Amino acid sequence: MNSLLKISPLMDASTAAQPQGFALKLMELLVIPTFVLDAAGRVIIWNRACERLTGVPAAELLGTSGHWCAFYAMQRPTLADLVIAGRTGEILDLYDGQARDPGGTRDKLCAENWCEMPRTTGRRYLAADASPIYDSDGLLVAVVETLRDLTEEKQAQIALEQLATRDGLTGLANRRCFDHTLLAEWQRALRQAQPLSLLMVDVDNFKQYNDAYGHVGGDDCLKRIATALASEMRANDLVARYGGEEFAVILPNQSLKGAAIVAERIRCRVEALRQPNRGAPARFVTVSIGAATAIASHEQQPAQLVATADAALYRAKHMGRNRISLPGT
Numbered sequence: 372m373n374s375l376l377k378i379s380p381l382m383d384a385s386t387a388a389q390p391q392g393f394a395l396k397l398m399e400l401l402v403i404p405t406f407v408l409d410a411a412g413r414v415i416i417w418n419r420a421c422e423r424l425t426g427v428p429a430a431e432l433l434g435t436s437g438h439w440c441a442f443y444a445m446q447r448p449t450l451a452d453l454v455i456a457g458r459t460g461e462i463l464d465l466y467d468g469q470a471r472d473p474g475g476t477r478d479k480l481c482a483e484n485w486c487e488m489p490r491t492t493g494r495r496y497l498a499a500d501a502s503p504i505y506d507s508d509g510l511l512v513a514v515v516e517t518l519r520d521l522t523e524e525k526q527a528q529i530a531l532e533q534l535a536t537r538d539g540l541t542g543l544a545n546r547r548c549f550d551h552t553l554l555a556e557w558q559r560a561l562r563q564a565q566p567l568s569l570l571m572v573d574v575d576n577f578k579q580y581n582d583a584y585g586h587v588g589g590d591d592c593l594k595r596i597a598t599a600l601a602s603e604m605r606a607n608d609l610v611a612r613y614g615g616e617e618f619a620v621i622l623p624n625q626s627l628k629g630a631a632i633v634a635e636r637i638r639c640r641v642e643a644l645r646q647p648n649r650g651a652p653a654r655f656v657t658v659s660i661g662a663a664t665a666i667a668s669h670e671q672q673p674a675q676l677v678a679t680a681d682a683a684l685y686r687a688k689h690m691g692r693n694r695i696s697l698p699g700t
């Protein structure tokens with residue numbers, strides 16, 4: 372017995388003879404965006420709320436399998452298509468958040484993802500529920516997909532996540548995000564037996580900079596250095612503001628030799644900014660960098676990698692600043 376048939380007490384004598392026809396008509400009027408596919412994947416209902424959400428009129432889609440183009444720029448299955456094709460396993464590849472059979476109803480699927488919505492003004496984050504309808508012999512006759520527009524909620528969640536993980540001044544990852552990422556990368560390095568490198572980057576003579584140009588000038592300087600650092604990173608690297616005028620760079624799968632090359636590139640990049648620091652002996656803003664690399668092991672902690680890079684940074688400062696230092700140098 373499918374869920375549509377359960378509404379039969381609401382029907383009068385004439386509609387009771389065609390309960391599915393009645394229910395499908397009812398769906399047309401629902402304020403929840405809803406579409407229904409038949410067992411061959413053709414659109415048999417595209418309700419008005421769905422028209423409003425997608426900007427695609429029902430007349431264009433009824434009887435066709437072109438409903439994907441209301442949501443996506445490239446052809447791909449909707450949740451309802453996955454149910455019809457029995458390809459529910461693909462939900463993991465195609466959707467962000469998913470919960471199979473959330474209410475214990477056979478084959479009902481829920482999932483969320485960003486949709487391009489080519490016929491509207493911009494992409495939307497939609498939550499979809501797809502429920503199959505079976506006839507009395509247990510054969511699939513249709514799949515109902517209902518949609519909820521969660522764009523505002525998702526954007527608020529992303530903004531909150533940004534606030535929780537970004538440094539307010541520079542826009543780089545904050546210390547909390549650094550700690551979290553370092554631990555995650557350490558565990559990954561442990562699983563894959565890959566090296567993990569870390570750079571600690573500290574602005575030289577920054578007290579003099581603040582004294583000469585004021586705290587607001589100092590803030591601007593930190594922002595410029597942050598941009599320079601970020602421009603040197605690859606996709607899997609993470610650059611974070613570690614605290615004050617100190618930055619940290621996590622370099623996954625990077626040997627000490629590779630880390631030294633990145634460190635020297637960063638040092639040169641900051642030097643090339645030619646940012647005057649009239650209070651400092653070098654007359655320009657420079658950075659000192661300590662590098663460290665570990666092959667992660669259960670005996671060690673990521674904090675030891677930080678301590679080793681910090682010790683190298685201390686040596687770079689001690690040796691005269693505007694230089695990089697590796698463990699043991």
Ligand SMILES: Nc1nc2c(ncn2[C@@H]2O[C@H](COP(=O)(O)OP(=O)(O)OP(=O)(O)O)[C@@H](O)[C@H]2O)c(=O)[nH]1
Binds near residue numbers: 575590688
């Ligand atoms: N403008 C600004 N200054 C900051 C910020 N965070 C830390 N500082 C300043 O950075 C300076 C760091 O000074 P020190 O720790 O003495 O280091 P330094 O002068 O850079 O000297 P070395 O590191 O030894 O080269 C202090 O004056 C802090 O007030 C910030 O967010 N904005």
